[in-house]
Amino acid sequence: MPPAQEQSVDAAPTRGARRRERTNARLMQAARVLFARQGIDATTIAEITQEADVGFGSFYNHFDSKDDILDAVLVASIDEQGSVVDALTEGLDDPAEVMSVAHRHFVTRAQQDPDWARLIVRLDASHRVLLRALGARAARDLDNGIAAGRFHVADPRVALFAMGGALLGVMQAVVNGDLDGDAAVHHAEGLLRMLGLDQADARAVVALPMPSI
């Protein structure tokens, strides 16, 4: 255990870190509100700092640019949905059902909240943002299915990127109004087929009711 002197020296950066964390959260929250209320293009960094009630200059202690805070807001928002899916799938034993619920959740969410989905798919950083927010979860669910002998893929890394790309492609089409209400279930079926389930099996898994929290 360190002496008292050292503790108090340590306490200063901790307070600083906590303050920094709070400012970061306020900037993120302000940006989220403004992007949603008036659009990204119409929102300036000055408005974000004003809404967050922090000095203009301190924005740059946290983010490089408006695009940078937009990325952060989107990663946080997708990550939040990833946590929702984790909660939804907590009691499920079949890795195929877990994967089905995850993809159905995201496509359904794109249908129910097109503004949110438009933000995600409009980015040239879409793949990178999705990977940052969901890559670890997707890789975990894929590995579980492979370990359980439920999924059979030629290359797990190719499958990971193909899954993410397919999800983005379908979400993009939903946002553009190109797909109807069954898109989530139909996408999940194709996905499970890609991961190695046969048609009857995939169709049965995606026909299960969505779990609730």
Next chain:
Amino acid sequence: MPPAQEQSVDAAPTRGARRRERTNARLMQAARVLFARQGIDATTIAEITQEADVGFGSFYNHFDSKDDILDAVLVASIDEQGSVVDALTEGLDDPAEVMSVAHRHFVTRAQQDPDWARLIVRLDASHRVLLRALGARAARDLDNGIAAGRFHVADPRVALFAMGGALLGVMQAVVNGDLDGDAAVHHAEGLLRMLGLDQADARAVVALPMPSI
């Protein structure tokens, strides 16, 4: 048959249309050269018109913005690769092999020409550009496979967008150096599984040698 008077009235807009077409082609070629030589960000509209040897103002008779001509250059470039795939697959009878060759061609091209692939996947318009350039061909190949009883999908439209998204996701990963040399074959195998082939069948199709023109 129209009288001579009308013919000559018709001839003027045709000459105009041909001139317009030539100017368009020169602007596209100039943009292609400059984007490749010095990058998109560093290229101005003034440089494009100078390289094309047309007046600055006439650019706007053809394109709205630099992004607009970039879109057009990319669509033309992907479309060109689509024609290469059409030639490659001309003699093939199995719709599954046609689809396999098409996707292997695009992933392999991303590996061999990362600058080209980076241009395609960096766009927030990636899905739209790919759909404009390849959507009709992809839908045709998908329909052929369904009609032949070779593909079995829950919803052809969902399959179309999922296929395109998966291809973009894999190309993106190739550009980022996240996938190795077998990515093209492994992606094609997953794709054929998604379209309804069983594992042994999909693996056999993607193991066939690539046709040559």
